[in-house]
Amino acid sequence: MEAFSYQDYVSDAAFIDRYNSYQTKYSKQMRESDRIIIELVREIQSKHDFNSGPMRLLDIGCSTGNLLLHLKSCLPQLTLTGADLAESSLQACRANQELEGVEFKIMDLLNLPAGADYNIVSVNAVLYMMDDAQFANGLRSIAGSLKPGGTLIAFDFFHPYSQDLHINEISTSHPDGLRLRFRPMDMVRPILSEAGFKNAVFRPFTLPFDLPVSGEAADLITYTVPTLEGKKLPFRGTLFQPWCHLVAVREG
Numbered sequence: 001m002e003a004f005s006y007q008d009y010v011s012d013a014a015f016i017d018r019y020n021s022y023q024t025k026y027s028k029q030m031r032e033s034d035r036i037i038i039e040l041v042r043e044i045q046s047k048h049d050f051n052s053g054p055m056r057l058l059d060i061g062c063s064t065g066n067l068l069l070h071l072k073s074c075l076p077q078l079t080l081t082g083a084d085l086a087e088s089s090l091q092a093c094r095a096n097q098e099l100e101g102v103e104f105k106i107m108d109l110l111n112l113p114a115g116a117d118y119n120i121v122s123v124n125a126v127l128y129m130m131d132d133a134q135f136a137n138g139l140r141s142i143a144g145s146l147k148p149g150g151t152l153i154a155f156d157f158f159h160p161y162s163q164d165l166h167i168n169e170i171s172t173s174h175p176d177g178l179r180l181r182f183r184p185m186d187m188v189r190p191i192l193s194e195a196g197f198k199n200a201v202f203r204p205f206t207l208p209f210d211l212p213v214s215g216e217a218a219d220l221i222t223y224t225v226p227t228l229e230g231k232k233l234p235f236r237g238t239l240f241q242p243w244c245h246l247v248a249v250r251e252g
């Protein structure tokens, strides 16, 4: 069988069920990476002229809507849309009263509505599952759905080294393998320009607190390893995860 890829999220109902219950934890307890996204959105919002219209944000690959839930409570002036390929995740979002007022739609990151004029598109932990063609198409598709001058905020695996890593992680939850891609920032920059983005800023992510090793070895729960400089690097099993926030502005 082919390694698990982003398409399998839609077809593997049992996997989605397990993933959605894992997400439940983060509806109460905001992830540090989401907190940073919210601060980035807050900064953009502070420059938005609400007399010229609402500020519209699309979270593509929203799963059960945790980021949207926190955005809604921290920044209530935003007009929020959540989209995913997995209908069962969207159903869970629509049934969640805390997400009332947020619009949910089936959308494919690779084929977003052109000219939708979003001020911000966030894509949180989705692009690393995509191959090169999908990655470039996905960025073009996001650019097309943003207003000129609108902002892409991504949280993904990007790093400063000249290593383009293709990883096939075989584990208890993915016995057929999960394809992960750790992309060098220097490889991503020209792809962003070609897609119509400028002013790309990469902000490598480390945790501000220690996460102890927990669970059984097979559970692969994220823990941190301290560096000599006092940074706390996120590991899962033997793997260092080069999580990184990326902000880029659509030309125009």
Ligand SMILES: C[S@@+](CC[C@H](N)C(=O)[O-])C[C@H]1O[C@@H](n2cnc3c(N)ncnc32)[C@H](O)[C@@H]1O
Binding pocket: 006, 007, 009, 010, 060, 061, 062, 063, 064, 066, 083, 084, 085, 086, 089, 107, 108, 109, 110, 123, 124, 125, 126
């Ligand atoms: C690892 S989860 C991340 C969920 C959420 N953004 C978060 O940070 O917790 C990836 C999500 O992206 C969705 N997804 C994968 N490929 C997609 C695509 N082409 N278009 C829209 N959603 C996609 C999956 O269904 C899944 O909900």
